[in-house]
Amino acid sequence: MTQAPANRMRARTVAIDDPGDLIGLLPDIGGLAWIRRGDGLVAGGCIARQEFDCIADADEWWRAYAAELHPETELAGVPGTGPLAFGSFVFDPDNTAHRSVLVVPEWIVGRRDGQAWLTRVGESLPDDLALPSPGSALRRPGLISYADGSMSGPAWESVVAEAVARIKAGELEKVVLARDLLARAPEEIDSRWVVARLAEAYDRCWTFSVEGLVGASPEMLVRREAGLVTSRVLAGTIQRTADEEMDRALAAHLSRSSKDLGEHEYAVNSVAHALAPFCSGMNVPDAPYVLELPNVFHLATDVTAVARAEGSSLALAMALHPTAAVCGTPTADARLMIRELEGLDRERYSGPVGWVDASGDGEWAIALRCGRIEGNTAHLFAGCGVVAGSDPEAELAESMAKLVPMRDALEAG
């Protein structure tokens, strides 16, 4: 092992035995999580924390910070090992009271395909790295009550109706409009409880927890890993029922619905266009598949490409954000319409959330099916793509279906 210069922070990764339940390792407050199908990353402690106005500044800051770390690893090349920064970015820096953030945790425990590891970052590290002690038992939130957020359901329907009229008049092609809901518990909400419930019920999604923003996103904005770039584009949704046969018919209907296929195409085109300068050999499937989640079906397309050397996962996220799945088409017009009509501070909802390693590889989902937990309140968000053929009542119902993962997680038990 090489000696670190005295003034440099060390980051050491060692292989460990399977730690079992990752979420059980999260500290009672301030933990970070990124979980899918039982694997993933949990982290705690804070070596550095920085707020940003834009993703470019975060990319630059992390590059400089990571370059100063002295990494030592037993697992070179395993994604998620080494020092990491977890981050969460606002949707629209010009229309929010909130800020984007990167956090460099003191310890990270990861597991992927049967391989587990511990990374610790610090000025002096003992020879034998110890696992963090498990947090206290997860606490159920108790009886949840709900209140309208910035708008009632009917008021939001009229906003959607206005957007449809303006789309029909040719102002733009698609806009994604979001709404919020306030959930209140009798006591402080334990975000680890919500993480655990989401990770269990939505294991095909990426369950995240970064600075109070907790959710299970089905949409991978961009993953950069060992020279390969992947993006999962979603747009076009239908709610599931309790009836399997009916669901099969709905899925078939979704895959043929011209309204949903059109909405989806805008989103795929926006991703392919934004990725092109950073990639070669891009593969964009001709037609979407139907992604099945417990609450909804989505039209989905997995775009893959070979990464050019320059362009970290954060740079790619910056190029892609906001896609037509959360903003609209054309982007600038849709963003303006959102500012004008939505009447909502989206905060970090629908912005990139994820992690980046010292080489720039990382995973950034779009923060969907999520809420910001603070004290005894969870501020929940959901949005819908609106096109010329959209029906306001159906969009309101769709937004409610998209709130189900968080509501169920809060109410579970």
Ligand SMILES: C=C(O[C@H]1C=CC=C(C(=O)O)[C@@H]1O)C(=O)O
């Ligand atoms: C904006 C959201 O979903 C997006 C992702 C998938 C499908 C969508 C839709 O069909 O409208 C949305 O574009 C949300 O869940 O809040």
